[in-house]
Amino acid sequence: MNIPRAMMIDLDDTLIDYTSGAAPTWRSVCEEIEPRVTGLDASILYDAITRTRGWFWSDPDRHRTGRANTIAAHQSIVHTSLIELGFDLPDLAMEIAQRFHGLREKTIVLFPETIPCLKELTEAGISLAMITNGDGAGQRRKIERFGLECYFDHIFIEGELGFGKPEPAVYKTAMAALASTPEETWCVGDNIEWEVAGPQRLGIYAVWVDRSCAGVPADSYIVPDRIIQSLAELL
16 A cells, blocks of 8 residues: 555554553552551452453443543552452552552653654655544643654544544544545554554554554454554554
């Protein structure tokens, strides 16, 4: 396929490494809390939180409300996990959630190929729009922290728009701003539903970023138009 006239690009785990620091941060916070609660084992709490996180974020409705207020979501996850272990401590759950939130932000880093890739895209004359789910303030902090705004013609954040991926309105809004048609537009991201299936329903060329090289799940109906392991492969 020819190089597109316009491109929509995801933020978390596409331009920045948002996820890999989560598990070690949860483990660290659990170890900090263990001495303060008689009978609490940090490793058992960590395992419970891991199970609850998987359950919580697996549901699209919980995911939608949770990403709008991640501290509240994490408080709910921790409280549920503590109750499972016999500790009904909502205030401690909120403290753990806030501690996790503060430490986790420090683990977020820019993928090394991100800035060179964005420079290459802009130099090629491709119009760029960022489309990202999450709350406005939190996503804006990341964008500002890593100096990403200057590479994008438009930035669309779920918390500011009032709707998010994979709702068709997100892609349509971005294309209208970019003055592009589906045939002229690519969507790039790591979420196979949000950046592949959703855009493809509108006729947009979808590039899936599979950094783990895991491949499309065997039971998935979704077939990306292209799979890359790094943004360096994009052009």
